[in-house]
Amino acid sequence: MPWKRTAFTGGTLAQALNIADLRAIARRRVPRFAFEYVEGGAEDEVTLRNNREAFARWRLLPGTLVDTTARHLRATLFGRPMDAPLVIAPTGLNGILDPDGDVALARAAARLNIPFTLSTFSTTRLEDVAARAGGRLWMQLYVMRERAGARELVRRAAAAGYEALVFTSDANVFGSREWDRRNYRAPGRPTLATLADIVCHPRWLAAVARAGGLPRLRNLEDHLPRASTSALGGSTLIPQLVDASIRWEDLEWMREAWPGKLLVKGILNVADAERAAALGCDGIVLSNHGGRQLDSCVAPIEMLPEIARAVGNRMSLIIDSGFRRGTDIVKAIALGAHAVMLGRATLYGLAAGGEPGVDRALRILISETDRVLGQLGCREIAELHPRLLREA
Numbered sequence: 001m002p003w004k005r006t007a008f009t010g011g012t013l014a015q016a017l018n019i020a021d022l023r024a025i026a027r028r029r030v031p032r033f034a035f036e037y038v039e040g041g042a043e044d045e046v047t048l049r050n051n052r053e054a055f056a057r058w059r060l061l062p063g064t065l066v067d068t069t070a071r072h073l074r075a076t077l078f079g080r081p082m083d084a085p086l087v088i089a090p091t092g093l094n095g096i097l098d099p100d101g102d103v104a105l106a107r108a109a110a111r112l113n114i115p116f117t118l119s120t121f122s123t124t125r126l127e128d129v130a131a132r133a134g135g136r137l138w139m140q141l142y143v144m145r146e147r148a149g150a151r152e153l154v155r156r157a158a159a160a161g162y163e164a165l166v167f168t169s170d171a172n173v174f175g176s177r178e179w180d181r182r183n184y185r186a187p188g189r190p191t192l193a194t195l196a197d198i199v200c201h202p203r204w205l206a207a208v209a210r211a212g213g214l215p216r217l218r219n220l221e222d223h224l225p226r227a228s229t230s231a232l233g234g235s236t237l238i239p240q241l242v243d244a245s246i247r248w249e250d251l252e253w254m255r256e257a258w259p260g261k262l263l264v265k266g267i268l269n270v271a272d273a274e275r276a277a278a279l280g281c282d283g284i285v286l287s288n289h290g291g292r293q294l295d296s297c298v299a300p301i302e303m304l305p306e307i308a309r310a311v312g313n314r315m316s317l318i319i320d321s322g323f324r325r326g327t328d329i330v331k332a333i334a335l336g337a338h339a340v341m342l343g344r345a346t347l348y349g350l351a352a353g354g355e356p357g358v359d360r361a362l363r364i365l366i367s368e369t370d371r372v373l374g375q376l377g378c379r380e381i382a383e384l385h386p387r388l389l390r391e392a
């Protein structure tokens with residue numbers, strides 16, 4: 001008889017041994033529309049799957065008999081220290097997973113001295129996140145058809161002391177996440193099945209009631225009609241807001257208007273990386289938006305070696321899409337990334353258990369990364385190098 005491994009049946013954060021376990025808890029706790037919004041990739045989800053599979057093409061090649069007792073993961077980004085080379089990625093509509101989701105993510109990040117990136121489509125005002133969470137805050141920018149809103153957001157983020165502006169360049173045309181869309185009968189209008197499923201999640205409903213109602217896109221309330229800022233259905237409303245005419249020239253006004261660090265997120269080729277460097281960007285995020293935009297797209301990790309060779313000594317290289325294990329993080333750093341952005345990994349933690357859940361997700365990844373470092377015979381991330389990898 002075939003032998004089956006013991007499945008994860010736990011329900012507490014402490015029982016979760018890895019990010020997949022947190023995902024399993026999250027799936028039970030939030031309504032289906034919220035889970036599918038997080039989970040979904042574009043179209044056939046070839047990009048989404050390849051983001052995970054791409055890591056397996058590199059195998060780790062350990063050195064041995066090195067005293068690794070005194071290991072640490074400390075790193076520096078933009079001249080400031082952090083406990084690990086991690087950044088929390090911008091994700092819109094966090095409030096549908098936990099009403100105080102943005103603050104929960106930001107506080108968990110602050111505790112580990114790592115940056116948290118607030119989405120343009122956040123459900124908490126950027127000023128409130130700064131006042132309530134503190135820490136290293138980055139602001140993600142989508143430029144929408146209504147251009148004045150973007151300039152105002154940049155001004156507000158600067159006034160609130162945000163360290164970096166992360167301009168997302170890969171969502172000029174929004175991806176089609178089909179199983180997310182099926183939960184709505186029209187943009188912003190959930191199906192009856194979605195509403196019935198929400199009613200079956202009384203704990204989630206109670207949290208919404210305690211928070212004073214459904215989350216809204218708080219950063220955009222001053223610029224958009226009320227019907228466009230409901231976070232219930234935001235994922236079907238957002239495609240109407242983005243602007244397909246956005247160009248490299250737009251970075252020039254951002255560079256002028258923004259006093260802090262400027263990053264472009266969504267870079268996947270050497271020519272674009274060179275262009276970002278030439279325009280005075282401080283960093284780029286190699287990303288395919290976690291498989292939510294272009295389907296059948298390369299995985300960022302596949303492009304990392306050549307981009308690192310071209311611009312790695314001129315600006316900070318951050319990478320995301322598909323990171324769920326310490327081995328993934330180690331491979332990216334060894335191939336030349338300075339830090340890794342976490343999207344769904346920390347969102348599963350948030351949905352599984354609010355701020356303690358995010359904390360659990362981060363600590364799981366940190367302890368995995370630390371263990372891999374030791375097993376490779378390294379004491380710090382500065383020792384990670386391409387020679388520790390072999391292409392399978």
Ligand SMILES: Cc1cc2nc3c(=O)[nH]c(=O)nc-3n(C[C@H](O)[C@H](O)[C@H](O)COP(=O)(O)O)c2cc1C
Pocket residue numbers: 037038039051089090091092119120121140168265287288289290291292320321322323341342343344345347
């Ligand atoms: C639920 C969700 C919402 C997201 N919202 C945004 C967003 O508002 N702005 C943005 O630049 N990227 C957004 N992203 C993409 C993430 O910043 C990041 O690139 C991606 O999640 C990384 O892949 P991973 O989820 O596999 O880690 C979102 C991703 C998810 C899963």
